Amino acid sequence: MRFVFNTGRTAAQGAGLERKTSEEYQKATSVARMNPVDMMDLEIEDGERLRVSGPAGTVVLRVEANDGIPRGTVFVPLGPYANAVLDGETHGTGMPDYKSVSVEIEPTDDPVPTIPALMEGIGGVALRREE
Amino acid sequence: MIHRDMVCPFCGCLCDDLVVETEDGQVVQVDNACTLGSNKMMGAWQHRLKSPVMRDGGGWRDTTYEEACEYAAGVLLDADRPLMYGWSSTQGEAQGIGVSMAELLGGVIDSTTSVCHGPSILAIQEVGHPGCTLGQVKNRADLVIYWACNPTEAHPRHMSRYTTYADGFFMENAFRDRKLIVVDVRKSDTASIADEFMQVKPGGDYAVLSALRAIVRGRADVVPKTVAGVTKEQLVRVAALCKEARFGALFFGVGLTMAPGKYKNVRNAIELVDELNRHTKWTLTPLRGHYNVYGSNEVFTWMTGYPYAVDFSRQIAFYNPGETTAVDILARQECDACLIVASDPGAHFPKQCLEHLAEIPTVLIDPMQTATTPLCRCQIPTAVTGMDASGTAYRMDGVPIHLKKFLDLGYPTDTEIIGRIFKQVKEVKHP
Numbered sequence: 001m002r003f004v005f006n007t008g009r010t011a012a013q014g015a016g017l018e019r020k021t022s023e024e025y026q027k028a029t030s031v032a033r034m035n036p037v038d039m040m041d042l043e044i045e046d047g048e049r050l051r052v053s054g055p056a057g058t059v060v061l062r063v064e065a066n067d068g069i070p071r072g073t074v075f076v077p078l079g080p081y082a083n084a085v086l087d088g089e090t091h092g093t094g095m096p097d098y099k100s101v102s103v104e105i106e107p108t109d110d111p112v113p114t115i116p117a118l119m120e121g122i123g124g125v126a127l128r129r130e131e
Numbered sequence: 132m133i134h135r136d137m138v139c140p141f142c143g144c145l146c147d148d149l150v151v152e153t154e155d156g157q158v159v160q161v162d163n164a165c166t167l168g169s170n171k172m173m174g175a176w177q178h179r180l181k182s183p184v185m186r187d188g189g190g191w192r193d194t195t196y197e198e199a200c201e202y203a204a205g206v207l208l209d210a211d212r213p214l215m216y217g218w219s220s221t222q223g224e225a226q227g228i229g230v231s232m233a234e235l236l237g238g239v240i241d242s243t244t245s246v247c248h249g250p251s252i253l254a255i256q257e258v259g260h261p262g263c264t265l266g267q268v269k270n271r272a273d274l275v276i277y278w279a280c281n282p283t284e285a286h287p288r289h290m291s292r293y294t295t296y297a298d299g300f301f302m303e304n305a306f307r308d309r310k311l312i313v314v315d316v317r318k319s320d321t322a323s324i325a326d327e328f329m330q331v332k333p334g335g336d337y338a339v340l341s342a343l344r345a346i347v348r349g350r351a352d353v354v355p356k357t358v359a360g361v362t363k364e365q366l367v368r369v370a371a372l373c374k375e376a377r378f379g380a381l382f383f384g385v386g387l388t389m390a391p392g393k394y395k396n397v398r399n400a401i402e403l404v405d406e407l408n409r410h411t412k413w414t415l416t417p418l419r420g421h422y423n424v425y426g427s428n429e430v431f432t433w434m435t436g437y438p439y440a441v442d443f444s445r446q447i448a449f450y451n452p453g454e455t456t457a458v459d460i461l462a463r464q465e466c467d468a469c470l471i472v473a474s475d476p477g478a479h480f481p482k483q484c485l486e487h488l489a490e491i492p493t494v495l496i497d498p499m500q501t502a503t504t505p506l507c508r509c510q511i512p513t514a515v516t517g518m519d520a521s522g523t524a525y526r527m528d529g530v531p532i533h534l535k536k537f538l539d540l541g542y543p544t545d546t547e548i549i550g551r552i553f554k555q556v557k558e559v560k561h562p
Contacts, residue, residue: 004333004334006316006317006333007389008281008285008385008386009281009284009285009420010284011166011167011283011284011287014141014166014167014170014284014285015166015167015170016170017167017170017171017475018170018171018174018175018178018499019174019178019499020475020478020499020500020501020502021500029478056481056482056483057482066317067318068317068318068319068322068323069317070316070317070330070332070333073316073317073333075317078478078479079478079479079502080477080478080502083478083479083480083481083482083485084482085482086481086482086483087462087481087482087483088458088459088461088462088481088483088484089462090453090456090458090459090462091393091453092452092453092454093249093250093253093393093394093452093453093456094245094246094249094250094440094452094453094456094457094458094459095245095246095249095250095388095389095393095456095458096246096389096458096480096481097389097391098246098385098389099333099385099386099389099390100333100334100389100390100391115502116505119477119485119489119502119505119506120505122482122485122486122489122506123485123486123489123490123506124477124485124489124505124506125186125189125190125191125505126504126505127184127191127500127504127505127510
């Protein structure tokens with residue numbers, strides 16, 4: 001099903017900003033909030049996972065029901081997971097489409113990747129060392 | 132030891148009433164800060180990188196500040212089109228050296244503005260900025276609008292320090308006398324406490340702003356029954372509230388700058404405020420994210436004439452957002468080296484840009500391991516301004532505030548590190 005992909009701040013995402021290697025930050029940014037009616041249509045329960053495919057790629061996120069999200073929209077906290085599906089188009093303004101990209105969503109059993117895994121997929125080398 | 136009146140280096144509110152307790156070089160308690168600020172203060176002394184690190188084959192090794200700075204200078208000197216990006220969570224003093232270095236190198240310098248309120252600046256350049264200080268809002272505003280933003284989660288003390296829950300000098304009972312309108316595409320936590328919540332269909336802000344302008348101008352007759360999901364009744368009610376206010380303050384977030392229409396949405400909001408100023412007093416303020424992103428715009432403007440995305444490759448300052456902005460340069464794979472200071476494009480840039488960042492020599496100056504760390508070749512840890520370094524930052528209303536130091540952990544400041552790199556660049560470029 002197609003959805004409008006909206007990103008933005010959440011308190012948990014902001015609180016984790018100084019510890020991006022932590023599990024809390026990873027959890028806070030890898031969640032997709034969705035209207036419960038849309039979740040019914042997708043036959044997916046709270047806490048299950050979905051695959052989101054956008055113009056730049058695909059990422060697996062955990063779903064969370066939220067009545068405040070209008071139908072047809074999915075809200076993902078800003079961070080490495082949200083950006084994994086976005087491309088660099090800015091329409092001549094310098095600003096990517098962080099709030100208006102159209103994505104395809106389907107349920108999946110695949111695991112949510114870690115942030116180091118995401119970065120290694122892009123071509124990086126993770127610094128695996130605990131603080 | 133108790134440190135009073137400390138300034139919070141998290142968001143553009145720059146709350147300056149924090150009480151921080153330290154013991155043996157550790158932060159043990161933070162009072163008055165919001166959850167975001169206290170998490171930064173409580174954690175920032177213990178999660179630092181211990182020393183600079185460098186990529187070594189398929190892994191990483193520790194290195195010295197000398198080697199790291201030399202590497203950074205070498206990478207920048209070797210590049211044909213270096214990009215220097217970030218500059219929003221650092222001191223104004225470091226930003227100044229960054230501009231000088233970009234000029235000498237013929238590089239591009241851009242701040243995180245380009246992916247937050249850059250479009251707001253484009254709109255302000257077109258139609259001006261009817262702004263004021265947050266103190267004016269706190270003491271005078273009897274109507275506050277939060278448009279396309281969620282201060283409860285992104286600027287948690289904005290409402291208690293400056294708007295809804297703050298006392299006002301010119302108001303008898305500020306909490307009761309102030310009305311709150313929230314406009315958003317989703318019912319956020321802020322929306323749930325509003326007197327009026329206007330839920331707009333995604334991408335509909337421009338149409339709603341235009342409808343409000345028409346109604347304020349006395350042309351409600353041209354407005355259809357619903358505009359982007361908002362009923363005409365509600366639009367008329369909101370327009371009346373706006374006109375009746377003695378002092379209205381419109382705050383807006385990146386929900387306007389990132390949505391379709393981008394800077395044109397902000398331009399329309401400014402023109403609505405302009406229209407309302409024919410009836411009563413209204414002001415408009417962008418809610419700025421990083422604590423010193425406003426400072427980067429100020430420093431860049433004093434030094435180059437432009438607020439962000441400044442390109443020195445023509446030997447004069449050139450500015451063209453959409454061309455000289457960091458996301459566009461990276462997406463076009465145009466830069467051949469990158470210096471990132473006090474920001475995290477790894478977490479906040481589209482994937483396409485990160486792929487290029489991982490391919491070129493990228494140097495990161497940041498106290499902590501971030502999502503950018505795996506993408507860079509070398510990271511240099513520095514002191515956190517407002518904790519173990521002092522410095523200047525600009526609040527979201529353009530007021531410069533001196534951040535104080537209350538810890539000594541032995542890290543060099545951003546100004547020192549960028550100064551050292553600049554010195555080596557000068558030795559080659561300007562002997």
